[in-house]
Amino acid sequence: MLRGSKVGLRARHEEDVPILRAELYDDVVNASRFEGGPWRPITPGSKDSRLAVNDEEQRIVPFSVVELEGDALVGTASLWDIDNHHRSAHIGIGLVPSARGKGYGTDVVAVLCDYGFVVRGLHRLQIETLSDNDAMLRSAERNGFVREGVLRSAAWVMGEFLDEVVLGLLAQDWKPDSKGRGDGKG
Numbered sequence: 402m403l404r405g406s407k408v409g410l411r412a413r414h415e416e417d418v419p420i421l422r423a424e425l426y427d428d429v430v431n432a433s434r435f436e437g438g439p440w441r442p443i444t445p446g447s448k449d450s451r452l453a454v455n456d457e458e459q460r461i462v463p464f465s466v467v468e469l470e471g472d473a474l475v476g477t478a479s480l481w482d483i484d485n486h487h488r489s490a491h492i493g494i495g496l497v498p499s500a501r502g503k504g505y506g507t508d509v510v511a512v513l514c515d516y517g518f519v520v521r522g523l524h525r526l527q528i529e530t531l532s533d534n535d536a537m538l539r540s541a542e543r544n545g546f547v548r549e550g551v552l553r554s555a556a557w558v559m560g561e562f563l564d565e566v567v568l569g570l571l572a573q574d575w576k577p578d579s580k581g582r583g584d585g586k587g
Contacts (some may be wrong), residue, residue, distance in 0.1 A: 403464075403516055405508035410464035410478055410516070413454045417465045420474050424497035433559050434531060435495050459483065462516075466496070466509055475500035478509050480517055480526075488524040490517055494537070506540035511577065514544055518572045525571055531556060532564040546570045 554562035
């Protein structure tokens with residue numbers, strides 16, 4: 402497990418899937434904002450491609466997020482679209498509603514940065530988020546991400562177009578020990 406100051410990132414367990422499905426994906430509004438595509442119901446017991454782990458897939462590394470105190474499952478995190486030639490990847494996180502507002506998002510981003518830069522040897526990490534996702538924007542910026550641009554009306558969400566913000570962080574600009582972030586070690 403990768404450890405931050407508040408959360409750990411571990412492999413996805415089979416028993417995580419129903420919890421994540423119920424907490425993150427069965428909520429139509431939340432899932433529509435998170436997914437980047439239209440919501441659709443998933444048949445109970447079927448393999449959900451959004452949550453199933455394919456160990457053969459090399460371009461995405463999915464994690465389950467757990468609280469360090471108590472080991473409660475609080476969300477999902479991933480490095481995705483990993484490009485080993487350009488040494489870049491994207492960060493994605495989703496926290497269950499009860500875990501929001503506790504600083505977990507900032508900690509998850511810090512641990513993903515540690516994993517991406519130190520473990521994987523990546524040069525650049527990128528986050529795309531809706532322009533009104535203040536929590537993600539704060540989490541990214543607290544970890545040193547810089548706003549690089551706005552994709553105007555790039556996301557169709559629940560009947561309206563929303564802007565997306567693109568944020569980037571380079572390995573040489575990442576400071577893992579500043580601003581009270583976890584060191585990602587352990």
